[in-house]
Amino acid sequence: MKLTDMIRMCMSNLLKRKIRTALTVAGVVIGTCAIVTMISLGLGIQASMDSMMQGMGDLTVIQVYNYNATPDSTPLDDTMLESIRAIPEVVAVTPIMNESSSFVIKSGKYEYQGSVMGVDLTALSALGYGMEKGELPGAKVDKTTILVGQEAQYYFVNPKKKNQMWGMQYDANGNPLDPDVDVMNDKLELSIRITDPNNNKKVKPVKLNCIGVMTTDWSKNPSPYGIFMDINYMKELKKEYNKINGVKEDKSKKESYENVVIKVDDINHVAQVEDVIKEYGFSTSSMESIRKPLEEQSATIQMILGGLGAISLLVAALGIINTMTMSIYERTREIGVMKVLGCVIGNIRAMFLIEAAIIGLIGGVIGVILSYGASVLLNSMASNGGGSGGGLSGIFGFGGMGGQVSVIPAWLVLGALLFATVVGLASGLYPANRAVKISALSAIRQE
């Protein structure tokens, strides 16, 4: 028997009992709607959460601290950095050193008042900073190379002038004014700060070369709000500062960075890399400690919502089983006749399974269409309600952030259709087996 013939037979059986078929399909429609809507709400929560987390910081960055360093503990030095860099999941490592007070950066009469951080400039491109002007440094850099943060451009002020404003300045129309110093083109000079005003030592200023301006992005770590310079050069300058200002260095203290930033290739590897670093004896922090419980919480919510939907589809499955079993009792004689006329049992089983699967599929299609409508409605209600501070976004807490309380991706549509069909098919198993067991003789018997 041909498959198309089997499908045609099923359709004619379904159409013969229109109301019963419609009611059975309605059960599947409700079940599918429940599942899809519930999961879409769960995904909406997840999406809002993700965008919230993204705003809070780079989720793949781990901060390493060396707070409780003792003389016997492993130092967080260049050797250690090599070991960390050797971890396969690690894509970038940079130590961070903040020595803003040890030197002065000037451009003509303007003096820089912001922070200066020593970093591994070659690691910056892997950390992925947005550039306003210029470019991130490549693999090789000159030691006088610097990068300036977008905000930092406005931290060049004239110390002679009173009431200087720091930070971005805007004109009457709200457009940002150009900073006083054009860091890309103007001459920038660094000189060691002399703390004692009676110290008459002369320091020769060094010319710095700014190769780019980084876009303000507070989610990045380290945040590009100040000036980045090569950390090794910064160490040199610090030594010089100590010499000029007569600061005694503690020779017994091992060289160790206080803060190192690591970027990991994937969000799912953050926890394991953190564990490795903790093994070495350092403290770490990352968004993982916030993300993990939030993610677990959102997974729980999704499971509860999906479970509620699944229950209604389960009820629908019982409906299909009931309808099909009833129709088999009614069609006992027909089934017997088909057997007498030479229909093999495989075809009889297939016909009942197809019939059940068709109920599932049709229910699934209508269910998905209705859920799509419901999703659009929910989202428009949420965005209207968001303005007045209440509404649905209020109920789901996160709605206002992502803008969508309900998200239906393509996989959910396909998954729902497949699931509804499979539920239909599974519901058809028992009735189909009953149909197969009906004796051919039932066609002959006279009631």
Add this chain to the structure above:
Amino acid sequence: MSLICVKDLRKVYRVDKERVVALNRINLNVDPGEICCILGTSGSGKSTLLNIMAGLEKPTKGSVTIDGTDVTKLNEKQLAVFRQRNIGFVFQSYNLMPTQTAIENVAMPLMFRGVGRTQRTRDAVEMLRAVKLEKRMMHRPTQMSGGQQQRVGIARAFVAKPKIVFADEPTGNLDTKTTKEVMEIMVGMARTYHETLILVTHDKDIAEYADRIVVIVDGNVVSDQANESIFKESVVPGMGSHMAEGGNGDEKSS
């Protein structure tokens, strides 16, 4: 060589603690093209014999060989395929599919065989013409009279050109006039296609349409004779001359 060989067939039903011997010990051979009537009173075991011959039931003892195949040894799947190829059925209560049109009902055995829609529709139309239902092709069973439904049933039984057609009380639900119509069509069709027809009835008048009458009483064959009356023009109009050539005209009794 016989087409059907029934050998020492016995069927005992167990009802609670009682044993009902439906068939005692039946031996029967049917030749190809023969129209054989199994005649007996109600409860004599006719239906049981026919069902076992068609492979719908298993005997307690004995064998039924059709065209060299012992159908009592086949499993359900093999039987379905065997019926597809070799056997047609006419039921007492017509048993047409209520959701299907006359054409679709007639085409059904071909559909089970995997014949394409165009081909089987063509064959079904031809069969419906042969049973004079060309005006009822698209009708559903509920829109037809009993006689018309049984003609659809006959068209369905013959459409796949089976070797044997079994008919269990085919006119049991019909009035006298319709019975005559239906019997003439069925017997005529069996003769046209040279098919073997096993006809089960309790009605002596219907037995008159057969070439041979096997009388069963309490599960035993008590008489197995050629039917001479078929040579009478009045019983089967237009068939007499055709059969006279092959018949064994011994005596013209009753």
